[in-house]
Amino acid sequence: MKVGLLGTMVWDTIHARDVRNAPIEEWGGASYAFAAFAAAAPADWEVIPLVRVGSDLSDRALAFLHSMERLDLDRVRVVAEPNNRVELRYVDEARRSERLSGGVSPWPWPVLEALVGDLDALYVNFISGFEMELETAQRLRMRMHGPVYCDLHSLFLGVAAGGLRTPQPLDHWRDWLSCFDVVQLNEDELALLASAWGDPWEFAAQTVGDMPRALLVTLAERGAAYVASAAFRPDPLAWREPGVGLKRPLAVPGAVRSGKVEARDVVERGDPTGSGDVWGATCFARLLAGDALEDAMAAANEAGARNAAHRGATGLYDFLQGRIAK
Numbered sequence: 001m002k003v004g005l006l007g008t009m010v011w012d013t014i015h016a017r018d019v020r021n022a023p024i025e026e027w028g029g030a031s032y033a034f035a036a037f038a039a040a041a042p043a044d045w046e047v048i049p050l051v052r053v054g055s056d057l058s059d060r061a062l063a064f065l066h067s068m069e070r071l072d073l074d075r076v077r078v079v080a081e082p083n084n085r086v087e088l089r090y091v092d093e094a095r096r097s098e099r100l101s102g103g104v105s106p107w108p109w110p111v112l113e114a115l116v117g118d119l120d121a122l123y124v125n126f127i128s129g130f131e132m133e134l135e136t137a138q139r140l141r142m143r144m145h146g147p148v149y150c151d152l153h154s155l156f157l158g159v160a161a162g163g164l165r166t167p168q169p170l171d172h173w174r175d176w177l178s179c180f181d182v183v184q185l186n187e188d189e190l191a192l193l194a195s196a197w198g199d200p201w202e203f204a205a206q207t208v209g210d211m212p213r214a215l216l217v218t219l220a221e222r223g224a225a226y227v228a229s230a231a232f233r234p235d236p237l238a239w240r241e242p243g244v245g246l247k248r249p250l251a252v253p254g255a256v257r258s259g260k261v262e263a264r265d266v267v268e269r270g271d272p273t274g275s276g277d278v279w280g281a282t283c284f285a286r287l288l289a290g291d292a293l294e295d296a297m298a299a300a301n302e303a304g305a306r307n308a309a310h311r312g313a314t315g316l317y318d319f320l321q322g323r324i325a326k
Helices: 030-040 055-066 109-116 134-143 173-177 187-193 200-207 275-288 293-308 316-320
Strands: 002-006 009-015 024-029 046-050 052-054 077-079 085-090 096-101 121-125 148-151 157-159 165-167 182-186 214-218 224-228 257-261
Touching (some): 002 030, 002 275, 009 030, 009 055, 024 055, 030 046, 030 121, 030 316, 046 109, 052 055, 055 077, 109 134, 121 275, 134 173, 182 275, 187 200, 187 214, 200 214, 200 257, 214 275, 224 293, 257 293, 275 293
Parallel strands (some): 002 121, 052 077, 148 182
Antiparallel strands (some): 009 024, 085 096, 157 165, 214 224, 224 257
16 A cells, blocks of 8 residues: 655644643644554555655754654655744643744645655645645546545635634635545534534535545544545545546435544643644544544544644654553
């Protein structure tokens, strides 16, 4: 199995994350997902980050990535722009503000196209929200022959004065969702997406079908829920029909199903930074490895809780594997 992980590495400065007063600086963003997928994937898989790194932090970024022996770094690209930096200020254990500075430009389609043709599957994590334009996502959908899992996250964040990230509706949301087999979002993001529908879960049930096949909704300490169409099959490698691209495939008859997987482990006063990224990467890895949907979600709940017991992405790969203690 050869799996690509597309996202943005961010240099975080984190304020008031826990009882310590001094701000913490460390790698964040897709760094959490890279560590989690590498920890959850079988040993014989190729795990390939697709990431554009700013030249100002490229040495640090490559050193961090080299610390995880599982990763194949041949498709990391260093660009001249300043790397993404985010200042996080926590209001409480779950709520925070984000302020962005710097930022690499979106993937140009000719560059990305050359890197995805041999992949069996792709995980897309919108960390900055500017990883790719909609047209690129549509081209990617047609180019990929295997499943594509997407965490929409920062597509719901605009950039206000001073780089402050603020919630915003997702324009052309139907087009965006049709680019991915499985879409992950949190409860607030689902409510924002469904604001014109009233009931967000009715919206989810009406939205899933051939693309996306499922919506996975993280619920923080309450676990996660899902809404899946009849087109969601146990084997992700059977999701795509060769040559279909963005054309609508034949509808799969059957009812929409839904469910919730409770979180068994809740870390009190932990660090929630990156838990959603860890959750999604773990869930997709376990789905590709053959886990049933609810089993994959349970593994993701456990990994997200373990992440909350750790501080930062540095050492997370080893921590998730149980190699180092809390």
